[in-house]
Amino acid sequence: MPNVPAPAHLVLASRSPRRAQLLREAGYDFTQADPPFDDPPQPAAEPGCSAKDLAGQLAGQKALSLQDHIPPGAVILAADTICVGQDGQLIGQPKDRQHAAEMIRHFTQNAHQVVTGVALLTDHLQAPLILVDQSTVVLETLNDVQLDEYLDTDQWQGKAGGYNLFDRQAAGWPIQVQGDPTTVVGLPMKQLIPALAGLSIRPKAPADVTSKRNKTSP
DSSP states (O other): OOOOOOOOOEEESOOOHHHHHHHHHTTOOOEEOOOSOOOOSSOOOOTTOOHHHHHHHHHHHHHHHHGGGSOTTOEEEEEEEEEEOTTSOEEOOOSSHHHHHHHHHHHBTEEEEEEEEEEEEOTTOSSOEEEEEEEEEEEOOOOHHHHHHHHHTTTTTTOGGGOOHHHHHHTTOOEEEESOHHHHHTOOHHHHHHHHHTTTOOOSSOOOHHHHHHTTOO
């Protein structure tokens, strides 16, 4: 009887519940691990380095930092998300409540970009496989009561730009997306699913969640 290789094991190099939810909804089995990488809360790019370049670089560094801490044959999935304001400013995670308020006010009545870089790394890859996607988010005016109620929940903590798209849409915020909504949440699933399949990582069930999510996009 021929030897059948065991399916590759997926390791999400992040403790993010939002990224884990996206993978879980798409039908993937995986474990989570903290990459030993000092992730800067506020991204800073070198001259000539775009937000897309930086997101891909940071994701790759996270994946490489975990390489010696996982079993052989595993596939590491790391990601980094950066918001880009209308003025081109790179925006990471808010440091406190006031900072979160400033970020969200900066976004209102303006379109901003959300860039997510993904790195996939396994034994037979000499360097991480990098995927980068970008979506545009439009947030219409919020009144002070809506914003203060949200800030009081502390849900802004640990989130690029200070918000989670799906949570804010469910809460009725006037927010719309042009592009893949999952890119805004932290994993560009439209690109990621075929890339994982190329590394023998497949969901237990057909991954139709991204098509459902994309119905929210104009």
